[in-house]
Amino acid sequence: MTAVLAIDAGGTSTRALLVDAGGRCRGFGRGASGNPISSGAEVAAASMASSALAALAAAGAAPADVDLVLLAAAGAGSGAHRDELGRRLAESGLPARPVFASDLLAMFCSGTHLLHGYGLVSGTGAAAIRVDDGRQEAVADGLGWLLGDDGSGFWIGQRVARAALADLDGRGPGTALTTAVRTRLDVPAGLPAREATQALAGYVYTARPVRLADLAVLAFDAAGDPVADAIVTGAARALAATLRAVSSPEVTGPVVMGGGVLARNPALRDAVLATYAGEGDAPQPLVVHDGAVGAAVLALREAGVTVDEAVFGTLVRTVAAQREYPAGH
């Protein structure tokens, strides 16, 4: 093989990597949201195609050099999106039939070359998987903001907003979150409680519900405030329950943790693992920021390459270098 192209499509941004058989990342490209559910099939496919072309350009490679395209994305299974993406790839001279992979599995493979273990994600949403023999064998949660995503950024952010409103409303205890939310959403400090309540509610209802995830950071910033701490403790408990739901005595291996909420908050990771382990020893977590490396791991495996410790090490190192100092820039 000459090279594989791996695309890791997320709700906020999309990453594409051109990787050779030795695991060297030769080009890295970025695009806008690649989530066909939130952004629509056409926009998502366009983001993926443009990030792919950026990776090729960075590597100084031609479409004909690409043996295989792998796409890791949530909801990548929708027919309209697959068709649209295939059309865009073919237009660019790339292989028109990408291999589709789970975004959760790509996240796991960003943390380890091992074929067994667990993945836990808390970003805007939240989910856990069990990985056995390199395959995603079980999944828990990932059910979206209305029905699940327990312990996610949305889950935390919604509780932050509700706690601030309950405080303003006299229904709940006073909390430092109230001032933090008012400041974040630009509600004037002088406004009386009921008017501030209405202003905050008006602000939230005009945005998409998932934007409440933006407020999650306020719970961590307010550490020490009993209301904020109770929200974070609840998130840790929820994430531990999600991880426990996929755990099996027959599968031992690392716990790869990803998503913005887990990646940015070491105290939350420790709390999740302590709750998960109970009386036993808490496993060491591996922390990843996205599924870019893992998408490349999956693409290489699909092309028949054995991704051992050495290939994985090369991949991690060269992806990091390309992200920091993109070739050709």
Next chain:
Amino acid sequence: MTAVLAIDAGGTSTRALLVDAGGRCRGFGRGASGNPISSGAEVAAASMASSALAALAAAGAAPADVDLVLLAAAGAGSGAHRDELGRRLAESGLPARPVFASDLLAMFCSGTHLLHGYGLVSGTGAAAIRVDDGRQEAVADGLGWLLGDDGSGFWIGQRVARAALADLDGRGPGTALTTAVRTRLDVPAGLPAREATQALAGYVYTARPVRLADLAVLAFDAAGDPVADAIVTGAARALAATLRAVSSPEVTGPVVMGGGVLARNPALRDAVLATYAGEGDAPQPLVVHDGAVGAAVLALREAGVTVDEAVFGTLVRTVAAQREYPAGH
């Protein structure tokens, strides 16, 4: 005065009453949703106008007999809606400038002619008010399903759905709610857990979020199931906190309880009042099903009529009779 026309507009249906100065209901009419927020200003205004004309027709009255129109509705304050309603009323020969009133105050006035007390509503949403000298002096919650409405039908129904999914997913305890939700949403009994989870989530996400309120009844039907009981207990605690947020030592009076969730579940009412009263004696609740009588009370007061116990009694009796055996039908 000859007669007043009172319109009580709700999210599900709209009620209109033609009432004379003695409190006699001479005609009762119904229409579709009169909520300008969920149904749009035009549809809501049309529902109100048609229910008003139905009430006139039932009474065999002419538009010229109407001295005053009062509209009790949530969100009645929006300009577009007021303009549209005024236009529709004028077209029908009715007074084109209706008096606007709070739907929560109309609910309170459906339960008592007294001028002081408290109102607590739990239907699709939830809120509490303090009434002093006939005016709504304080309000708590009513902040909608995303940010408030603690203890409402939505709040309960969402927890029912989440508990069923957590059970199916292995994240939460087993509960009778799971079978109840599967049955209610027509998920085949033979479907494996993950497929059932996806089917339930798919069903919910294709509907409007507030439709989760339809599942609230399952929590009451499953009384005795620990998960269902914990949800109902949580709702009682939340509603008691909302009521406490508006309570003042200077205002004593009845607690009028309304909305489908409170009206249909005496055990929930008892639990709310016991939590609210704490060590003291729980107040006796007055239970109402909607704000129709109260809208008429407010319309009569607006027209200068003193609504005493006798007038209120006449109103309650004649409204009930008209609802059961509409004139002219």
